Amino acid sequence: MTIPPLYVDVHVLQSVPPSNLNRDDSGTPKQATFGGAKRARVSSQAWKRATRTHYASAVAESDRATRTKKIRELLAGRLAKVEGLDAEKAGRLAAALVKPLGIKASQKKGEESAYLLFFGKTQLDGIIALLGDRAVELAGLSDDDLDAEIKQLPVQEELTKGHPAEVALFGRMVADLAALNVDASVQVAHALSTHKVQTEFDYYTAVDDENTSDSGAGMIGTVEFNSATLYRYATLGIHQLHENLGDDAPSTAETAGKFVDSFVRSMPTGHQNTFAHRTLPHLVLVTIRTDQPVNLVSAYEKPVASTHGIAEESAQRLAEELQSVTSTWGSTPALTLATYVQATDKLNDAFGASLPFPQLLEKVHAAVAGWLEHGEIR
Numbered sequence: 376m377t378i379p380p381l382y383v384d385v386h387v388l389q390s391v392p393p394s395n396l397n398r399d400d401s402g403t404p405k406q407a408t409f410g411g412a413k414r415a416r417v418s419s420q421a422w423k424r425a426t427r428t429h430y431a432s433a434v435a436e437s438d439r440a441t442r443t444k445k446i447r448e449l450l451a452g453r454l455a456k457v458e459g460l461d462a463e464k465a466g467r468l469a470a471a472l473v474k475p476l477g478i479k480a481s482q483k484k485g486e487e488s489a490y491l492l493f494f495g496k497t498q499l500d501g502i503i504a505l506l507g508d509r510a511v512e513l514a515g516l517s518d519d520d521l522d523a524e525i526k527q528l529p530v531q532e533e534l535t536k537g538h539p540a541e542v543a544l545f546g547r548m549v550a551d552l553a554a555l556n557v558d559a560s561v562q563v564a565h566a567l568s569t570h571k572v573q574t575e576f577d578y579y580t581a582v583d584d585e586n587t588s589d590s591g592a593g594m595i596g597t598v599e600f601n602s603a604t605l606y607r608y609a610t611l612g613i614h615q616l617h618e619n620l621g622d623d624a625p626s627t628a629e630t631a632g633k634f635v636d637s638f639v640r641s642m643p644t645g646h647q648n649t650f651a652h653r654t655l656p657h658l659v660l661v662t663i664r665t666d667q668p669v670n671l672v673s674a675y676e677k678p679v680a681s682t683h684g685i686a687e688e689s690a691q692r693l694a695e696e697l698q699s700v701t702s703t704w705g706s707t708p709a710l711t712l713a714t715y716v717q718a719t720d721k722l723n724d725a726f727g728a729s730l731p732f733p734q735l736l737e738k739v740h741a742a743v744a745g746w747l748e749h750g751e752i753r
Contacts, residue, residue, distance in 0.1 A: 381613040381746050382668045383631060383739065384708075385638055386660040388569070388689050390604040393577075394652035396643040397421040403599050404574060407567060410676040415568035415603035417643060422607065423563050425641035427541055430633060440495045440541035444487040447473050453499055458510035468514045471521045472502055475530040477552045493547045495539035502533045531555065536621065540630045543619035544611075560616035561609060561634065562668070568603035569675040569689040575600055577649075598649060604657075604685040606675055606693075609638050610668035613743055628744040632736045635661065639732070657686045658715040660693065660726055661735065662708035663742055663752060669706060671696045687717050694725035709752045710742050 395404045397417045407416040431439045443449070451469035454460050460468065470486075479489040505528045506513060513524055534555055546559025576597045583593030611634055617627045642653045662669070674696035679688050701707050712735045713726035722729075730738070745753035 378614050378617055378747060379750065380665065381743070382664045383611040383613060383635065383743070384662045384664060384668050384670075385607075385609045385611070385635055386658075386662070386671055386693065387607040387639055387656045388604060388658040388686060388693065389607060389654060389656040390686050391602060391652050391654055392650065393575070393600045393602045394650040395598065395600045395646040396652065397645050398599070404601050406572070406574070407565065409567055409672075410678055412571045412678045413573075414570075414678070415572040415601050415605065417566040417605065417607075419563040419565050421643045421645070422566060422609075422638075422641065423545060423561075425643045426563070426609075426634070426638045427545060429641040430544075430637040431541060433633070434540070437496055438539060440493060440539040442491050442493040444481065444484075444489075444491055446478075446488060446492055446494065446499075447486055449496075450499055450502065453503055454510065457500075457503055458506075460510060460514055464514040468506075468510065468521070471513075471518075471525045472528075472530055474522065475525060475528075476534070476555070478549070479551055490550070492549065493542055493545070494534055495537065495542060497539065498534050498537060501537060502530055505530065505533065538619055538621075540620070540626070540633070543616055543630065544634055546619075557619060558615055560612045560619055562612075563638075564608040564670055564672070566605045566607040567672060567675065569606050569692070570604065570679040570681075570685050572601045572603050598646065600646075600650065604679075604689050606672055606689070607638075608670050608672065610670075611635075612668075613746065617747065624744070624747040627747060628740050631743045632740040635739050636736055656714075657717070658690050658693070658722075659713065659732065659735065660697070660715075661710075661712040661739060662697070663710040663712075663739075664706070664708050666706060669700055671700065690715060690717060691719070691721055694721050697725050710738075712738055 397405050399405055405416045405418060407414050447469050450472060451465040454468055455462060455465040481487040481489045513521055531554060538557060542557055544561045547557040549555040576599055578597050580592035581594035611631060613631060620626045639656060639659050671693060674692040679685050681688055711726055713729060714732045714735050715722055715729045718729055742752045
């Protein structure tokens, strides 16, 4: 079933204290030049990972997705548990079941795949179900006979249906087998600071508690960090999510609301024990569109400059950018929802009255459900 395009754009302004959320290969917090100024940056991969793990934390373990090279090992474990096979027979049968997928084996660890594969744990159960009650019988066949029997089973098809929400959201790409690819319904931008940043160094020492012979440190080191007010953006294509979830409208609406919640509340964990950097946003803006996604980062092409706080001016800039895009391009959101802390006339005019965040999520769910059922946002 094909439905018209619908995009849920999520814009977040969030201040983070001294931290190193996402570092490069030298340990430096990632940066980017934008508008001619050096900005703090958190990669899209880092925040997608944080969003996905937050989303999964509310899902039953058996219904979650996993991204791993160990599909053969997981399949063997399930075969041993469900079919009562010993480890050797379960491993051999699992290896045969994985063969039809055409996934290259790792050169270093032959029992692993050469790359990460993203799939649902229930999809492994679907593969095992193809065996019926023949698992013990098949495990006793010769290699050639076993391969011949497995070739008759639709193993690939089991990984192309019944996707868990995490796969439906973030997609899957398999270079060796395009049939297993799943187009992501979510796109996530690199988070950028709304202002210039400068990397700083924390010089620290650790004391040896049992050292009584001298007053020197037991360890000396440095950690690089910055602090920033970040603009974060993600867009969710409801039409693609609906397709990925097998045209299940109730699951699509539920997943959309949960995604917004997880994207807003998640936080990358880099150096979290050192900095305890977890905060909640100053502002969450959701714009639901029927034309195209619109990233509002241009609000900060000219960096915010202030010695009296960054967040308030950043929020004003975002309101101005939304109004500018609407008036200049005629790109008016079908629905605008917002949760914000510092209420001003400008924010109220651009975003409407601030909603408690749980109420915003309810309205997102209702809007998506209305679109899927009636073709309009109610």
